[in-house]
């Protein structure tokens with residue numbers, strides 16, 4: 001996380017992603033050494049074989065949209081993020097499908113088959129003046145800007 005005297009960036013929920021100082025952000029999943037299944041978010045036991053000796057696994061940060069829709073009203077009373085926004089399924093390279101926010105200047109842009117990349121997006125200012133950030137997948141050409 002970036003730190004400054006004026007304002008901090010805080011995660012909307014801790015332990016969801018890994019943000020290295022010199023690389024791209026990755027979601028933290030779980031891999032089962034017994035059956036090889038990978039899940040996200042992380043769980044304390046394997047959902048497939050019930051093995052409890054699971055390990056953290058950093059997911060690939062690129063994938064393909066398989067379904068998307070646009071949410072035009074706040075999804076919950078206390079929701080403070082942007083509206084409208086897109087949400088959908090992204091299939092990560094050879095791993096698994098995740099249900100995820102989709103970020104773009106145009107929420108209508110997401111179509112099945114579009115290649116996307118994981119980013120962190122500023123959601124809102126909290127009462128302490130910190131910027132709350134969450135993860136989302138964005139079209140690759142927008143991630144390069």
Ligand SMILES: [Zn+2]
Pocket residue numbers: 032033034035036037046047048049050051
């Ligand atoms: Zn397993």
